[in-house]
Amino acid sequence: APPSCMAGAAGPGPLQPAMAGDTNRWLAKPSGSSKAQGIRLFRRMEEISDILSPGPDADPDGYVVQKYIERPYLIRNRKSTLRVYVMLTSLSPLRVLVYRNLKVLLCSSEFSLQALQPFAHLSNFAVQQNSPTFGDTEAENQLFPADLQQLTSASHGAQAYERLVLPRMHAAINAAVASWVLLGGGAAEH
Numbered sequence: 001a002p003p004s005c006m007a008g009a010a011g012p013g014p015l016q017p018a019m020a021g022d023t024n025r026w027l028a029k030p031s032g033s034s035k036a037q038g039i040r041l042f043r044r045m046e047e048i049s050d051i052l053s054p055g056p057d058a059d060p061d062g063y064v065v066q067k068y069i070e071r072p073y074l075i076r077n078r079k080s081t082l083r084v085y086v087m088l089t090s091l092s093p094l095r096v097l098v099y100r101n102l103k104v105l106l107c108s109s110e111f112s113l114q115a116l117q118p119f120a121h122l123s124n125f126a127v128q129q130n131s132p133t134f135g136d137t138e139a140e141n142q143l144f145p146a147d148l149q150q151l152t153s154a155s156h157g158a159q160a161y162e163r164l165v166l167p168r169m170h171a172a173i174n175a176a177v178a179s180w181v182l183l184g185g186g187a188a189e190h
Contacts, residue, residue: 025068025113032061035126041068041116070113075151076137077110081123086173088180096177102169104143108133 028048030038042048048065072079085099108131109120119131128134128141135141143151145161152160 028063036124079107081105106141
């Protein structure tokens with residue numbers, strides 16, 4: 001049987017442990033940065049207070065702090081991110097275009113919550129290109145829709161991409177667009 005391309009959330013138990021406990025991880029992203037610069041992973045919420053408090057470790061633009069997904073879907077035992085390009089072309093009527101040729105960005109190292117190192121947790125190209133194993137399994141650590149379709153079908157049956165991946169991707173896009181519109185996205189511009 002082919003190895004499972006998607007693991008992690010497939011097993012028993014919740015996707016996220018309770019907010020308190022030893023299995024939690026937290027991610028802090030500087031608000032004004034890009035290319036994964038300044039992203040930090042933490043084992044305990046208390047550790048984040050150092051970067052949020054005024055001082056030498058604080059970012060002047062602030063941080064976005066989020067609970068890390070401790071049981072992500074893994075592809076070949078590695079964390080991945082879907083890079084989907086979306087364009088909102090009209091608010092009334094609401095019109096959203098989605099570029100079909102998404103990219104799957106993969107980490108170079110196998111996923112582990114024990115070692116919080118960037119090559120296992122941050123799939124961003126700017127981080128991964130510095131890994132000694134970058135590109136060893138896939139060209140530039142990327143997969144494309146046809147690759148993802150093949151892997152998901154091998155692990156989860158025919159049409160798994162259409163049944164499992166696309167609906168979740170569309171739901172995430174809908175939630176992001178709805179949040180942007182509800183929060184008055186674009187209202188202050190022009």
